[in-house]
Amino acid sequence: MNHRSQTVEFNTTLLNKYNQPLPRYTSYPPATELTSDFNPDFFHRAIDVGNHKKTPLSLYCHIPFCETPCYFCGCNTIITQRKEVAEPYLGYLARQIRQTAQLIHSDRIVHQLHWGGGTPNYLDLDQVEFLWNQFHRYFRVDAKAELSIEVNPRYVDRNYIQVLRQIGFNRISFGIQDFNPEVQVAINRVQPEKMLFDVMDWIREAEFESVNVDLIYGLPFQTAATFEQTVAKTIALNPDRIAVFNFAYIPWMKPIQKRMPESALPNAAEKLKILQNTIAQLTQNGYVFIGMDHFAKPDDELALAQQAGQLHRNFQGYTTKPESDLLGFGMTSISMLQDVYLQNHKRLKDFYKSIDEKQLPIEKGVLLSQDDLIRRTVIMELMCQFQLSASDLEAKYHLGFDRDFNDYFAPELPHLDLLEADGLIKRWSDGIEVTPIGRLLIRNIVSVFDTYLGERMRDRSDQTFSKSI
Numbered sequence: 241m242n243h244r245s246q247t248v249e250f251n252t253t254l255l256n257k258y259n260q261p262l263p264r265y266t267s268y269p270p271a272t273e274l275t276s277d278f279n280p281d282f283f284h285r286a287i288d289v290g291n292h293k294k295t296p297l298s299l300y301c302h303i304p305f306c307e308t309p310c311y312f313c314g315c316n317t318i319i320t321q322r323k324e325v326a327e328p329y330l331g332y333l334a335r336q337i338r339q340t341a342q343l344i345h346s347d348r349i350v351h352q353l354h355w356g357g358g359t360p361n362y363l364d365l366d367q368v369e370f371l372w373n374q375f376h377r378y379f380r381v382d383a384k385a386e387l388s389i390e391v392n393p394r395y396v397d398r399n400y401i402q403v404l405r406q407i408g409f410n411r412i413s414f415g416i417q418d419f420n421p422e423v424q425v426a427i428n429r430v431q432p433e434k435m436l437f438d439v440m441d442w443i444r445e446a447e448f449e450s451v452n453v454d455l456i457y458g459l460p461f462q463t464a465a466t467f468e469q470t471v472a473k474t475i476a477l478n479p480d481r482i483a484v485f486n487f488a489y490i491p492w493m494k495p496i497q498k499r500m501p502e503s504a505l506p507n508a509a510e511k512l513k514i515l516q517n518t519i520a521q522l523t524q525n526g527y528v529f530i531g532m533d534h535f536a537k538p539d540d541e542l543a544l545a546q547q548a549g550q551l552h553r554n555f556q557g558y559t560t561k562p563e564s565d566l567l568g569f570g571m572t573s574i575s576m577l578q579d580v581y582l583q584n585h586k587r588l589k590d591f592y593k594s595i596d597e598k599q600l601p602i603e604k605g606v607l608l609s610q611d612d613l614i615r616r617t618v619i620m621e622l623m624c625q626f627q628l629s630a631s632d633l634e635a636k637y638h639l640g641f642d643r644d645f646n647d648y649f650a651p652e653l654p655h656l657d658l659l660e661a662d663g664l665i666k667r668w669s670d671g672i673e674v675t676p677i678g679r680l681l682i683r684n685i686v687s688v689f690d691t692y693l694g695e696r697m698r699d700r701s702d703q704t705f706s707k708s709i
């Protein structure tokens with residue numbers, strides 16, 4: 241499939257039909273299926289399996305603190321200017337790192353380490369170095385590992401960026417969201433254009449290997465015309481990767497979002513226009529549409545992995561490292577080990593208490609069934625490759641003989657028929673291909689294979705998820 245031919249036409253009559261609350265499918269089952277009655281033995285068993293196979297590791301470290309709230313934010317954060325809160329948190333993080341590393345076979349290499357938040361640059365440089373040393377002391381970090389950090393551009397200077405690079409980070413990411421001052425005021429995140437270009441200059445000067453920037457569409461006062469300006473300025477910044485996230489408007493779960501003027505939010509038709517224009521604008525300017533919300537330069541690892549059919553997705557988004565166990569450090573972080581997902585405590589005091597009691601700081605988890613694994617493969621293939629081979633799936637999970645793809649997914653076939661009739665997918669004897677229109681509604685397409693969705697919608701009405709458009 242040619243991922244560079246990105247011209248998309250959309251029939252707006254589909255809009256109301258498909259603009260439904262749905263998960264984002266960074267994982268399947270989605271994080272909403274994690275429960276507190278999870279048996280920690282499953283975690284230990286998954287660790288043992290990984291130790292036996294010497295499965296490589298991806299490590300994620302969450303720094304939850306932010307100085308001021310961005311009104312659109314859906315992350316788990318602690319807003320405080322009391323910088324002294326970072327010190328005890330680092331102490332507990334160090335203990336979790338040590339505690340976890342004791343379970344891991346020393347031959348297992350780390351090929352990804354990512355610090356996110358919150359705001360990782362809430363830490364001063366001595367604290368960054370301390371935490372960096374903890375990971376490198378207790379884990380075997382590969383010399384070629386991807387070592388990435390998210391920074392808030394309002395709280396870095398040239399020296400901070402240079403020292404991050406000297407310490408060893410080789411990838412960096414920062415949030416732009418929108419260049420438009422009116423939007424920036426409405427979301428409580430004012431970062432002038434010059435500041436963003438300066439930060440990019442410092443990053444290039446420090447010779448980071450890869451730079452990602454985030455944009456968000458669906459924010460107050462955005463229109464297709466204004467967002468086109470933001471995309472043009474982003475292209476001028478010349479990042480290697482661009483994430484263009486669909487704003488998840490969930491004020492019933494994130495009350496701070498009520499501080500934005502609801503009447504200024506673009507409607508679904510405008511949002512779709514913004515997305516379509518952005519895909520066209522970025523692909524015409526040399527970026528490859530990786531999927532859902534990501535773009536990358538053609539020589540970037542993500543684009544190359546997609547071309548080679550080796551792109552995958554985990555709780556952090558798209559990744560080129562499928563065969564790894566993801567371990568989450570810090571409050572609220574998620575771990576993903578073969579057939580087990582776990583989430584650390586969401587409240588700081590519960591996180592600290594677990595560590596004090598020498599327990600793993602796990603709040604909830606889920607053990608995936610064989611059916612979950614099959615459906616996860618289907619969903620991830622469609623989201624990453626925009627196509628699915630039924631025979632590959634049958635071979636991988638030993639379906640076939642008495643029960644092939646069509647038998648296994650018999651209840652889903654009528655829904656696939658409807659998606660095909662609406663032009664979102666094409667089916668052929670050996671599988672499914674997502675059309676360019678379907679790529680805009682990929683969450684809707686993969687939701688057909690989500691067996692939990694019906695139950696969730698019944699139980700929770702539409703309170704759990706943001707709308708798909």
Ligand code: SF4
Pocket residue numbers: 305306308309310313314315317357358359392
């Ligand atoms: S968007 Fe980032 S900086 Fe803003 S509140 Fe959320 S986590 Fe903090």
